[in-house]
Amino acid sequence: MTWAAKLIKHKSENRIAVYFEKNQDLIARIKQIEGARWSQQKTVWHIPDTIENRERFKIESLANSLPSPEGIVHIEKFKQWLRSKRYSESTLTSYSEALKSFLVFYREKPIADITNEDVIVYNNDYILKNNLSASYQNQIVNALKLFYRTVQNKLIVVDAIHRPKRSKSLPNVLSKEEVKLILNAHSNIKHKTMLSMIYSCGLRRSELLNLKFSDIDSKRNIVLLKNAKGKKDRIAPLSPKILKMLREYYIAYKPKTWLFEGQNVGEMYSEYSLQSVLKQALQKVGNTKPVTLHWLRHSYATHLLESGTDLRYIQELLGHSSSKTTEIYTHVSTKSIQQIKSPFDDL
Missing domain, CATH: 1.10.150.130 (Tyrosine recombinase, N-terminal domain)
Incomplete structure (x- = not known):
C-alpha cells in the first residue's frame, strides 16, 4: 500500500483526501481521476466523494470513524x-x-x-x-x-514529542525559456496577467487571489501583500511590463472588488480555475512536466539568485521567516555548477 485516504470537508464540499509520499507516477495517476485537485492550504490531493472513489480507495470504514x-x-x-x-x-x-x-x-x-x-x-x-x-x-x-x-x-x-527526519527534496524549477513559453501561451489578457503576476512577483496562489486593485501602487512600482502567510504584510516590486499588462487587463475587465474576479462580479477567482489556467497553458506549449503554480514562485527565486540578487533580499521578497528556507534555492541554482568543468572532458 502506497497511499491512504480519508473523508474531508473542503470549502463546504465533501471530498476524499489522498495522502502519499511525493511520487511523480502517483501524482500522474491521481490527476487522471476526474475532479482531482491539489489543495495548497491542506497540502494534499483531493478527489470528489463518490461511491466509485470510496471503493477505489477502500475508505468505507473511515466514514463513521469518530473520536470518543x-x-x-x-x-x-x-x-x-x-x-x-x-x-x-x-x-x-x-x-x-x-x-x-x-x-x-x-x-x-x-x-x-x-x-x-x-x-x-x-x-x-x-x-x-x-x-x-x-x-x-x-x-x-x-x-x-x-x-x-x-x-x-x-x-x-x-x-x-519528536518530529520525523526531514526529507531533503529540492524545489522544482523551470528554465527562463520554459517560463516564457508558459506565460505567453494564453492570448486572454486575464489568464496571461495572473500567471505573469505569480512569476514576476514570486507570489503564492492565495496571495494572488486575495489581491485587490488598491494593493497595486503604480507610482512606487510595488504591490502590497496584506496578511500573507504567517499574517505578515510585505511588498513586492512590480516590473514596468506587469504594470502595462495590469492596465490593459483593467480596461478590459474592470474588476470591482478583487484584482482577479470569477465569472460573477465581486466574486474571488477560484483556486481550481487558476490551476486550470496553468494546465491549459502547459497543454498549449506541450510541456508534460507536472508543473504547479508554486513552480513559478520557485523559478522566480532561483532566477533572482542566478542573476546575482542577494539571498537576504530574496528572503524578504518571498516572505520567508527563516533564511534557511530561502537557502534551499542555492542547491538548485545552476550558475556556479555550470562553471565547473567535468574531468570527463579531459579524457
Missing part, C-alpha cells in the same frame, strides 16, 4: 483556542483534522492517559503502516504539541 465523545469535546475546545490565538482558518482546519486522526486512533483511551509512548505507537501503527508522508506526520506533531499545551493533568511531555 471526550475527544469531540476537546477538538471543539482546541478550535476555540486556535481562533482566540488568531490562527488562520486553513491552519485551524489542518490542525483539528490532524488531531482528529490521532484521537480516532485512541478513541478507547482517556486523553489524559495518553503518553509519549502512545505517540510512537501511532507513528508506527498508523503513519508508517499506511505509508503516510513525513510532512503529514509533521503536521500531526504540530497539532499535538499545541493541543497538549492546552490540556491539564496530562501524562504526555510536549517537548519530548
Whole structure:
C-alpha cells in the first residue's frame, strides 16, 4: 500500500483526501481521476466523494470513524483556542483534522492517559503502516504539541514529542525559456496577467487571489501583500511590463472588488480555475512536466539568485521567516555548477 485516504470537508464540499509520499507516477495517476485537485492550504490531493472513489480507495470504514465523545469535546475546545490565538482558518482546519486522526486512533483511551509512548505507537501503527508522508506526520506533531499545551493533568511531555527526519527534496524549477513559453501561451489578457503576476512577483496562489486593485501602487512600482502567510504584510516590486499588462487587463475587465474576479462580479477567482489556467497553458506549449503554480514562485527565486540578487533580499521578497528556507534555492541554482568543468572532458 502506497497511499491512504480519508473523508474531508473542503470549502463546504465533501471530498476524499489522498495522502502519499511525493511520487511523480502517483501524482500522474491521481490527476487522471476526474475532479482531482491539489489543495495548497491542506497540502494534499483531493478527489470528489463518490461511491466509485470510496471503493477505489477502500475508505468505507473511515466514514463513521469518530473520536470518543471526550475527544469531540476537546477538538471543539482546541478550535476555540486556535481562533482566540488568531490562527488562520486553513491552519485551524489542518490542525483539528490532524488531531482528529490521532484521537480516532485512541478513541478507547482517556486523553489524559495518553503518553509519549502512545505517540510512537501511532507513528508506527498508523503513519508508517499506511505509508503516510513525513510532512503529514509533521503536521500531526504540530497539532499535538499545541493541543497538549492546552490540556491539564496530562501524562504526555510536549517537548519530548519528536518530529520525523526531514526529507531533503529540492524545489522544482523551470528554465527562463520554459517560463516564457508558459506565460505567453494564453492570448486572454486575464489568464496571461495572473500567471505573469505569480512569476514576476514570486507570489503564492492565495496571495494572488486575495489581491485587490488598491494593493497595486503604480507610482512606487510595488504591490502590497496584506496578511500573507504567517499574517505578515510585505511588498513586492512590480516590473514596468506587469504594470502595462495590469492596465490593459483593467480596461478590459474592470474588476470591482478583487484584482482577479470569477465569472460573477465581486466574486474571488477560484483556486481550481487558476490551476486550470496553468494546465491549459502547459497543454498549449506541450510541456508534460507536472508543473504547479508554486513552480513559478520557485523559478522566480532561483532566477533572482542566478542573476546575482542577494539571498537576504530574496528572503524578504518571498516572505520567508527563516533564511534557511530561502537557502534551499542555492542547491538548485545552476550558475556556479555550470562553471565547473567535468574531468570527463579531459579524457
